[in-house]
Amino acid sequence: MIPRTKIMLLILFSxxxxxxxxxxxxxxxxxxxxxxxxKQNTSNDIVSANMYFKGGVTNLTEKQAGLESLTLDVSSxxxxxxxxxxxxxxxxxxxxxxxxxxxDDYSNLSILCVKQNFDESWKIFADxxxxxxxxxxxxxxxxxxxxxxxxxxxxxxxALLQKEVNHEFYVDHPYSIEVNGTQETLSSFTPGDLKxxxxxxxxxxxxxxxxxxxxxxxxxxxxxxxxxxxITKGSYVTKMPPEVExxxxxxxxxxxxxPTNYIQGTFSAxxxxxxxxxxxxxxxxxxxxxxxxxxxxxxxLSYAPAAFYRANFSNYGAIYVTAVKPDTTIKVMIxxxxxxxxxxxxxxxxxxxxxxxxxxxxxxxxxxxxQANLLAFYELSGPGYEQAAKFIQNVSKVxxxxxxxxxxKYMKNLQFVLIGNPKSLEISSFMY
Amino acid sequence: xxxxFKIFLLIMLLSLCGASVYAQKYGIYKKTLDNGLDVIVIHxxxxxxxxxxxxxxxxxxxxxxxxxGLSHLYEHMFFKANSKIPNQEAYMERLxxxxxxxxxxxxxxxxxxxxxAPVDSLEQCVQFMYDAVTSxxxxxxxxxKERPVVTxxxxxxxxxPYFHLNxxxxxxxxxxxxxxxxxxxxxxVILSTTPEKMRTIQHxxxxxxxxxxxxxxxxxxxxxxxxxxxxxxxxxxxxxxxDEYKVPDNPPIPKNEVVxxxxxxxxxxxxxxxxxxxxxxxxxxxxxxDVLSFILGQETSKFQKDxxxxxxxYGVNFSYYTLNHTGPITLFAQTSIDKFDACQKAVFAELxxxxxxxxxxxxxxxxxxxxxxxxxxxxxxxxxxxxxxVGFWWAVAGLDYYLNYIDNLKKITREDIKNxxxxxxxxxxxxxxxxxxxxxxxxxxxxxxIKEGEIKDDSKN
Numbered sequence: 061m062i063p064r065t066k067i068m069l070l071i072l073f074s075x076x077x078x079x080x081x082x083x084x085x086x087x088x089x090x091x092x093x094x095x096x097x098x099k100q101n102t103s104n105d106i107v108s109a110n111m112y113f114k115g116g117v118t119n120l121t122e123k124q125a126g127l128e129s130l131t132l133d134v135s136s137x138x139x140x141x142x143x144x145x146x147x148x149x150x151x152x153x154x155x156x157x158x159x160x161x162x163x164d165d166y167s168n169l170s171i172l173c174v175k176q177n178f179d180e181s182w183k184i185f186a187d188x189x190x191x192x193x194x195x196x197x198x199x200x201x202x203x204x205x206x207x208x209x210x211x212x213x214x215x216x217x218x219a220l221l222q223k224e225v226n227h228e229f230y231v232d233h234p235y236s237i238e239v240n241g242t243q244e245t246l247s248s249f250t251p252g253d254l255k256x257x258x259x260x261x262x263x264x265x266x267x268x269x270x271x272x273x274x275x276x277x278x279x280x281x282x283x284x285x286x287x288x289x290x291i292t293k294g295s296y297v298t299k300m301p302p303e304v305e306x307x308x309x310x311x312x313x314x315x316x317x318x319p320t321n322y323i324q325g326t327f328s329a330x331x332x333x334x335x336x337x338x339x340x341x342x343x344x345x346x347x348x349x350x351x352x353x354x355x356x357x358x359x360x361l362s363y364a365p366a367a368f369y370r371a372n373f374s375n376y377g378a379i380y381v382t383a384v385k386p387d388t389t390i391k392v393m394i395x396x397x398x399x400x401x402x403x404x405x406x407x408x409x410x411x412x413x414x415x416x417x418x419x420x421x422x423x424x425x426x427x428x429x430x431q432a433n434l435l436a437f438y439e440l441s442g443p444g445y446e447q448a449a450k451f452i453q454n455v456s457k458v459x460x461x462x463x464x465x466x467x468x469k470y471m472k473n474l475q476f477v478l479i480g481n482p483k484s485l486e487i488s489s490f491m492y
Numbered sequence: 493x494x495x496x497f498k499i500f501l502l503i504m505l506l507s508l509c510g511a512s513v514y515a516q517k518y519g520i521y522k523k524t525l526d527n528g529l530d531v532i533v534i535h536x537x538x539x540x541x542x543x544x545x546x547x548x549x550x551x552x553x554x555x556x557x558x559x560x561g562l563s564h565l566y567e568h569m570f571f572k573a574n575s576k577i578p579n580q581e582a583y584m585e586r587l588x589x590x591x592x593x594x595x596x597x598x599x600x601x602x603x604x605x606x607x608x609a610p611v612d613s614l615e616q617c618v619q620f621m622y623d624a625v626t627s628x629x630x631x632x633x634x635x636x637k638e639r640p641v642v643t644x645x646x647x648x649x650x651x652x653p654y655f656h657l658n659x660x661x662x663x664x665x666x667x668x669x670x671x672x673x674x675x676x677x678x679x680x681v682i683l684s685t686t687p688e689k690m691r692t693i694q695h696x697x698x699x700x701x702x703x704x705x706x707x708x709x710x711x712x713x714x715x716x717x718x719x720x721x722x723x724x725x726x727x728x729x730x731x732x733x734x735d736e737y738k739v740p741d742n743p744p745i746p747k748n749e750v751v752x753x754x755x756x757x758x759x760x761x762x763x764x765x766x767x768x769x770x771x772x773x774x775x776x777x778x779x780x781x782d783v784l785s786f787i788l789g790q791e792t793s794k795f796q797k798d799x800x801x802x803x804x805x806y807g808v809n810f811s812y813y814t815l816n817h818t819g820p821i822t823l824f825a826q827t828s829i830d831k832f833d834a835c836q837k838a839v840f841a842e843l844x845x846x847x848x849x850x851x852x853x854x855x856x857x858x859x860x861x862x863x864x865x866x867x868x869x870x871x872x873x874x875x876x877x878x879x880x881x882v883g884f885w886w887a888v889a890g891l892d893y894y895l896n897y898i899d900n901l902k903k904i905t906r907e908d909i910k911n912x913x914x915x916x917x918x919x920x921x922x923x924x925x926x927x928x929x930x931x932x933x934x935x936x937x938x939x940x941x942i943k944e945g946e947i948k949d950d951s952k953n
Contacts, residue, residue, distance in 0.1 A: 148790070
């Protein structure tokens with residue numbers, strides 16, 4: 061007779077290897093120093109190509125906040141071979157989606173298209189990367205939109221909370237530089253600044269290309285070679301941002317007239333993709349389930365209690381809630397944190413949780429774009445893209461004892477931020 | 493042909509006819525059970541997951557004022573005790589055992605519940621959904637506990653300034669029967685509701701002949717239909733709720749109105765709403781509406797060039813939301829206080845030009861159809877989300893509308909778009925809302941010629 065846990069693992073592994081799309085493993089090759097990760101998917105007619113630029117805010121000074129994000133944004137408006145109208149007409153005719161995005165750790169310029177339009181879409185994608193024109197007119201338009209978006213962060217309590225949390229948690233840290241800039245920094249950039257910054261980005265050692273979709277390895281190699289075979293290789297080395305350690309708890313209150321209070325308590329957390337990171341991922345997810353049950357189901361204290369574990373290179377975990385009674389609610393939440401430290405979780409709770417992770421893992425692999433982002437995250441954050449496919453095997457190794465130890469090590473010295481106008485506030489309730 | 497093969501073929505044909513199975517486009521298959529339940533299977537084996545979804549033709553459109561917000565509260569109560577599961581804690585534990593992620597949503601004309609799990613949980617998930625939809629207990633203590641949770645959701649909405657803009661505009665557009673468009677509902681109604689009201693909703697709307705079961709992912713139509721038959725055929729049919737509880741027609745907006753909403757915000761936002769077509773009464777206009785919206789969304793369009801590329805607005809959008817009981821047509825624009833006057837004038841000038849023969853090119857017309865078709869293709873990549881899309885169309889317009897959608901879009905001409913605009917937008921009454929910070933509101937009032945506290949009758953726009 062096979063023990064139940066082994067049967068469970070057998071089922072999990074048989075599911076992992078039973079389907080065509082995931083059986084097509086990602087592979088990599090290099091062209092002129094540019095690492096390319098390719099995963100073929102012939103189950104649909106869609107192709108997602110993504111150029112990632114390494115470094116994120118570690119590339120920027122305080123005065124350059126927002127420069128990489130704005131550079132990529134303006135670069136996709138017009139190029140040497142595709143003036144604005146020609147570029148837009150071509151994208152609209154094919155409905156190919158050209159997007160750029162920047163986070164603290166890296167930026168991404170992507171094209172999503174149907175298979176029959178991949179050749180033409182790729183030409184536009186490559187020209188946007190290699191030959192943007194950075195006109196003053198485009199810069200001014202995109203700058204105004206970005207400044208407005210930056211100011212509007214203050215209009216949304218959730219966005220404002222995340223901004224305040226980052227300020228409190230990442231003091232004297234690269235992440236204290238705003239990835240999307242400030243009104244002051246964005247206002248200062250000239251087309252010359254964007255051109256100079258862009259030329260620095262164009263080193264193959266600073267770039268990573270990830271393509272997932274219905275194309276072939278041979279075609280892709282030829283396309284990459286033609287487009288990027290002759291640009292500078294450079295010697296870019298990613299500077300990993302330091303981890304943050306908190307020595308004491310804190311609470312910051314930002315007064316706003318709101319019908320409820322938005323609260324987040326943040327704690328240091330290990331890197332994702334590592335053994336400790338996998339442990340924290342499960343600990344955080346179990347904590348979220350328990351907060352839902354204790355805060356929402358049993359006590360009706362909130363619609364939205366949560367716990368989460370970010371996916372930054374320098375990381376934090378957090379508890380989050382919106383509540384009209386902050387003191388009572390936070391006491392219940394901290395009691396649950398303490399339980400994670402005092403009692404190991406049961407084997408059943410762990411087994412069920414791993415099964416839910418299996419679902420989450422496959423949901424993250426439903427689209428070519430999401431697969432590309434997952435592969436890039438594992439590659440850029442350190443473990444390597446091959447680890448993405450080993451996620452379920454890796455989290456399946458985590459034990460209840462490890463979860464308890466991770467809770468004891470990390471879930472302490474919470475940095476709370478509260479946005480709202482509470483009738484009363486017992487500060488000691490937040491000091492954990 | 494060997495005899496055994498002929499027999500096999502005959503059995504196959506008979507089984508197909510007997511089951512009334514319709515092989516459809518996009519990997520979608522539909523069968524209606526004897527009790528009236530529509531079963532829709534979406535075959536997409538890209539990942540070994542299954543999404544089990546129930547869609548019900550319920551939502552704010554069924555709500556008279558004393559039920560305002562109760563479709564949404566009912567959605568919350570769905571995740572609680574039923575005849576097989578004693579309470580919400582046990583309910584959540586069972587979902588974890590199944591490895592399921594889950595949720596539910598309520599909108600104007602559809603409520604849906606869905607869970608996604610590894611495909612080996614398929615039968616248990618379908619059974620779980622059956623128990624939840626057919627035998628909720630509505631325990632008094634669980635209902636009492638859930639009311640503040642729903643008002644907590646209400647609080648979060650009220651913390652968002654755009655909620656207030658939408659609320660002020662919507663209650664004027666749907667002035668006569670606002671509860672039938674107000675999904676989040678009325679706080680007092682939510683806080684005073686009873687288990688009896690929940691049971692009334694259940695018996696009236698949660699019946700198989702008003703619902704669809706969608707099974708999407710790594711599943712064949714045969715497996716899906718067999719399982720649905722095995723588990724859901726016991727669900728008892730009820731009288732068509734819309735025979736007895738008719739949904740009233742929305743009367744037109746009596747006159748143009750302007751409302752200024754003052755909240756601490758860092759941009760000026762305009763939201764202008766007209767009453768648009770009902771898909772059941774005027775489907776052709778709904779196709780024309782979608783094609784026009786996607787023409788105006790193109791960066792090469794006059795609409796985007798005149799308003800966004802000119803620097804007058806940060807962004808503009810003109811869209812139609814498909815509903816069976818009058819969908820709204822919404823023009824949205826965001827700008828700064830300094831450019832507000834020029835922007836609002838340019839927006840209304842643009843509306844007047846939309847019926848001009850050269851307002852958009854033939855290429856833009858064809859591009860809009862391509863964009864709509866490929867967006868559908870991109871959407872089908874994600875089976876778990878695609879189930880929600882198909883469920884929405886099933887509830888609001890019927891599955892056939894959705895399956896023929898792209899073909900019908902292709903038939904839309906310039907004349908159809910002109911007719912749509914003339915029928916619903918040009919010189920038709922609308923409500924304009926402007927969201928602005930209190931310290932800049934005076935300037936907006938002056939520009940719009942509004943006296944303090946007044947809601948402007950602005951018939952000339």
